[in-house]
Amino acid sequence: MSVKLESVEKSFGATHAVAGVDLDVRDGELVAVLGPSGCGKTTLLRLIAGFEAPDAGVITVGAEVVADGARAIAPERRRIGMVFQDYALFPHLRVRANVEFGLSRHGADERAALSKRTLELVSLQHKADRYPHELSGGERQRVALARALAPEPAIVLLDEPFSSLDASLRAELRREVELILRDAGATALLVTHDQEEALTLADRLAVMRDGALVQVDAPEAVYSRPVDRWAAEFVGEVNVLPGMARAGKVATDLGSFAAPAVEDGRRVHVAIRPEQLELRRDEHGNAEIVQREFRGHDVLYRLRHEEHRTVIVQLPSVDLFEVGESVFVRPVPAAAAPVVE
Amino acid sequence: MELATANRGRQFRGRVPKRPDGWTVVTLLIALAVAAPLLVLPASFIVAPDALGDFAGLLPEAVGATALLVAGVGIGTLVLGTALAALVCFYDFPGRKAIEWALVLPLAMPGYVFTLFLLGISNDSGLFAAQLRSPFGAIVVFTLVLYPYVYLLGRAAFLAAGGELIEAARGLGLSRVRAIARVAVPLARPALLGGVALALMEALADFGTVNLLGVQTFTNAIYKIWFGAFDRDAALQLATMLVVVTLTLLAVERIARGRARYATGGGRGRAAQPLRLHGLAAFAATALPLALLAVVVGAPLVQLGAWSVESIRADTLPPEFLVSARNSLLLAAMALVIIVALATLLAYGRRASRSRVTRGSVRLATIGYGLPGSVVAVAVIVPLGWLDHRLDDLAGVGLVLTGTVIALFAAYSVRFLALAFQSVDSGLERVPRSLDEAARGLGSDRLDVLARVHVPLISTALLTAALVVFTEVMKELPATLLLRPLGGDTLAIAVWQATSESLYETAALPALAIVLVGLLPVALLVRLSRTMSRT
Numbered sequence: 001m002s003v004k005l006e007s008v009e010k011s012f013g014a015t016h017a018v019a020g021v022d023l024d025v026r027d028g029e030l031v032a033v034l035g036p037s038g039c040g041k042t043t044l045l046r047l048i049a050g051f052e053a054p055d056a057g058v059i060t061v062g063a064e065v066v067a068d069g070a071r072a073i074a075p076e077r078r079r080i081g082m083v084f085q086d087y088a089l090f091p092h093l094r095v096r097a098n099v100e101f102g103l104s105r106h107g108a109d110e111r112a113a114l115s116k117r118t119l120e121l122v123s124l125q126h127k128a129d130r131y132p133h134e135l136s137g138g139e140r141q142r143v144a145l146a147r148a149l150a151p152e153p154a155i156v157l158l159d160e161p162f163s164s165l166d167a168s169l170r171a172e173l174r175r176e177v178e179l180i181l182r183d184a185g186a187t188a189l190l191v192t193h194d195q196e197e198a199l200t201l202a203d204r205l206a207v208m209r210d211g212a213l214v215q216v217d218a219p220e221a222v223y224s225r226p227v228d229r230w231a232a233e234f235v236g237e238v239n240v241l242p243g244m245a246r247a248g249k250v251a252t253d254l255g256s257f258a259a260p261a262v263e264d265g266r267r268v269h270v271a272i273r274p275e276q277l278e279l280r281r282d283e284h285g286n287a288e289i290v291q292r293e294f295r296g297h298d299v300l301y302r303l304r305h306e307e308h309r310t311v312i313v314q315l316p317s318v319d320l321f322e323v324g325e326s327v328f329v330r331p332v333p334a335a336a337a338p339v340v341e
Numbered sequence: 342m343e344l345a346t347a348n349r350g351r352q353f354r355g356r357v358p359k360r361p362d363g364w365t366v367v368t369l370l371i372a373l374a375v376a377a378p379l380l381v382l383p384a385s386f387i388v389a390p391d392a393l394g395d396f397a398g399l400l401p402e403a404v405g406a407t408a409l410l411v412a413g414v415g416i417g418t419l420v421l422g423t424a425l426a427a428l429v430c431f432y433d434f435p436g437r438k439a440i441e442w443a444l445v446l447p448l449a450m451p452g453y454v455f456t457l458f459l460l461g462i463s464n465d466s467g468l469f470a471a472q473l474r475s476p477f478g479a480i481v482v483f484t485l486v487l488y489p490y491v492y493l494l495g496r497a498a499f500l501a502a503g504g505e506l507i508e509a510a511r512g513l514g515l516s517r518v519r520a521i522a523r524v525a526v527p528l529a530r531p532a533l534l535g536g537v538a539l540a541l542m543e544a545l546a547d548f549g550t551v552n553l554l555g556v557q558t559f560t561n562a563i564y565k566i567w568f569g570a571f572d573r574d575a576a577l578q579l580a581t582m583l584v585v586v587t588l589t590l591l592a593v594e595r596i597a598r599g600r601a602r603y604a605t606g607g608g609r610g611r612a613a614q615p616l617r618l619h620g621l622a623a624f625a626a627t628a629l630p631l632a633l634l635a636v637v638v639g640a641p642l643v644q645l646g647a648w649s650v651e652s653i654r655a656d657t658l659p660p661e662f663l664v665s666a667r668n669s670l671l672l673a674a675m676a677l678v679i680i681v682a683l684a685t686l687l688a689y690g691r692r693a694s695r696s697r698v699t700r701g702s703v704r705l706a707t708i709g710y711g712l713p714g715s716v717v718a719v720a721v722i723v724p725l726g727w728l729d730h731r732l733d734d735l736a737g738v739g740l741v742l743t744g745t746v747i748a749l750f751a752a753y754s755v756r757f758l759a760l761a762f763q764s765v766d767s768g769l770e771r772v773p774r775s776l777d778e779a780a781r782g783l784g785s786d787r788l789d790v791l792a793r794v795h796v797p798l799i800s801t802a803l804l805t806a807a808l809v810v811f812t813e814v815m816k817e818l819p820a821t822l823l824l825r826p827l828g829g830d831t832l833a834i835a836v837w838q839a840t841s842e843s844l845y846e847t848a849a850l851p852a853l854a855i856v857l858v859g860l861l862p863v864a865l866l867v868r869l870s871r872t873m874s875r876t
Binding site for chain 1: 773775776778779780781782783784785786789793794797798
């Protein structure tokens with residue numbers, strides 16, 4: 001089911017946690033809210049769940065207005081499924097009882113069938129009689145997910161669901177969780193400060209800053225066409241270059257980029273991603289390699305450009321450059337660098 | 342509930358109207374009911390400024406005896422508790438594990454029961470009769486039954502930190518004993534001080550021991566004025582003075598507790614490796630604590646048992662024994678239901694509402710902790726009496742509050758609510774808030790969350806609170822004595838009455854019952870801390 005937020009506001013004392021947010025999560029869609037810690041994204045989630053009441057604005061779940069600034073429906077009547085950062089599994093209940101916790105209005109047979117089906121969905125049917133403390137971190141998370149999915153909620157809300165897992169486990173579980181959510185046909189809203197997580201998982205990405213959404217778009221669009229310099233720098237690594245607009249192009253130290261909408265003579269900044277630059281060995285090149293960060297499948301170079309600018313370049317790790325080497329740096333032929341400032 | 346703060350922020354279209362917060366109201370009501378009696382205490386100085394004048398002779402004696410007691414018990418418990426804690430933490434000897442736990446057993450021995458034992462054997466043997474009935478005797482009694490407070494806190498501090506620092510000190514050339522004295526003990530000073538403050542609060546609150554030994558402390562003077570002269574205002578003024586002393590100790594304990602956390606908080610604490618003792622030293626290390634326990638717990642239990650058997654055989658047991666046993670059980674059971682319920686409401690209120698009023702109310706509701714029962718008794722009488730007369734004027738029902746068990750329950754609530762609250766609250770604090778929200782998200786309303794999440798998770802805490810309240814009410818003497826309805830004797834009163842009439846054998850059976858019940862929470866405490874140290 002869809003979820004709609006219109007001009008939602010929430011303050012705590014003088015802190016404007018959520019400042020006029022509009023967001024539309026469509027049926028079956030997986031949307032990630034990405035922002036630095038303290039940007040208000042968890043508050044946004046709690047407003048939808050009903051643990052906080054908005055000061056103003058309207059929140060609609062499906063066809064029902066659940067909060068409109070004058071009154072707020074209690075969380076237990078909203079049909080939301082929440083997955084908490086610490087999972088919040090009931091320590092005194094076995095896995096099955098945890099999953100069945102939200103099914104008390106169903107008959108016993110239906111309850112058993114639903115919990116069995118949901119546990120199968122997360123591949124934990126064989127651990128149904130365990131207690132939460134007997135499970136691994138990844139298993140606990142799948143139980144939390146199963147518990148949230150079992151009552152067939154209108155929307156699943158996930159609050160930094162991978163943050164308490166080991167880095168090695170995170171990528172694997174991310175994929176798994178995505179598959180489970182898609183299998184269940186769930187509408188989901190995920191909150192995270194991890195850009196990689198948001199980029200890989202979401203159908204759409206909402207970038208949040210200081211309580212407001214600065215950009216809502218497909219992950220690839222947010223990455224390749226950030227609306228401003230902050231969004232460009234927050235989502236991935238980037239070189240921000242100053243330049244002058246002339247005849248639909250912006251001329252920078254590293255070359256010219258198409259910028260049709262900018263009037264001639266304006267000073268602007270463009271953002272170019274490190275993988276959109278290439279290097280060539282050249283004794284009389286325009287840059288020198290000052291640092292090399294070997295990452296396995298690729299390498300990140302930090303260069304000092306002749307205009308005293310630091311430039312970062314990311315290349316596959318097939319042909320390695322040495323620190324101190326003189327190189328010529330330029331954009332790859334198809335490079336596009338959006339104007340961000 | 343966060344709306345209160347939100348509303349102070351910017352002006353929004355269609356704000357959520359401020360709703361009255363039920364929890365704030367509930368906690369505030371409990372706090373007022375519990376704290377009001379204590380707030381009226383100082384009023385006695387305004388109502389009758391000269392009331393104490395009639396008893397001018399009592400005051401210097403009370404101040405002197407109390408000061409002597411505080412000094413003696415302070416030094417006694419500090420020395421004994423610290424020595425024992427250091428012994429079990431830094432040395433290893435045969436039976437150390439068992440002795441380490443057994444050393445808390447004197448907590449189950451009320452001062453007046455130990456006094457009964459001492460008076461009884463002194464009477465039988467004719468020894469120490471004069472020495473016992475003196476401030477010195479009271480100091481010995483209190484030191485022997487109250488040292489566990491210092492021992493427990495000191496032990497925790499020694500175990501939490503000290504290992505590395507003692508090794509560092511020994512590396513600098515100090516002997517083990519000097520390293521303990523110059524590093525571990527100063528490091529544990531806040532904890533030890535906190536323990537002494539708790540022990541002194543207990544000693545100041547005591548009435549039975551000092552009364553039986555004829556030491557004219559504050560509590561004894563209050564009793565005298567209350568029952569001997571029926572001068573309510575003078576009693577209230579004495580009580581106020583005692584409250585000031587107790588609150589000072591409470592403040593010392595709070596500050597010491599804060600410092601103790603600071604002192605042990607830095608760095609990763611590691612207990613010192615205990616030194617294995619051999620030969621005579623090992624024998625002494627085992628024998629001395631055992632001898633102490635034999636004197637404070639073993640011998641009294643055996644002697645009380647023997648006297649009980651004798652009294653049953655000789656048929657000198659008063660017929661009221663069963664009545665007072667029933668009264669004790671009923672009172673304790675009802676008090677535990679009332680007090681644990683109030684404590685749960687308070688703890689729940691604090692969890693549900695973050696308002697400043699709620700937090701203040703909780704603090705107010707628990708200030709009765711450690712206040713002497715005699716003080717609480719004279720304090721609750723004032724507002725209850727006032728209410729009683731208003732009720733009588735309105736409905737003509739007679740005095741329904743002051744002459745009945747209601748006054749007793751009011752006093753017990755003032756005195757023991759903090760104990761129960763501490764237990765319930767710490768249990769509830771261990772339940773993460775996200776569990777509440779997870780349950781709400783899964784369709785549970787507040788009541789359902791309480792029944793399906795909180796109660797199962799805090800059942801141990803509730804049980805502990807119930808057990809503590811139950812045994813405290815069982816042993817409580819002064820408040821019960823001052824407020825009991827006619828014919829409402831309890832086991833504690835039976836012990837005190839028989840002992841003060843030198844009927845030691847008659848007092849034995851009720852005393853034995855009190856000690857045995859009192860062992861329950863001590864055993865629970867030991868079991869809980871054992872499981873905790875295992876995990």
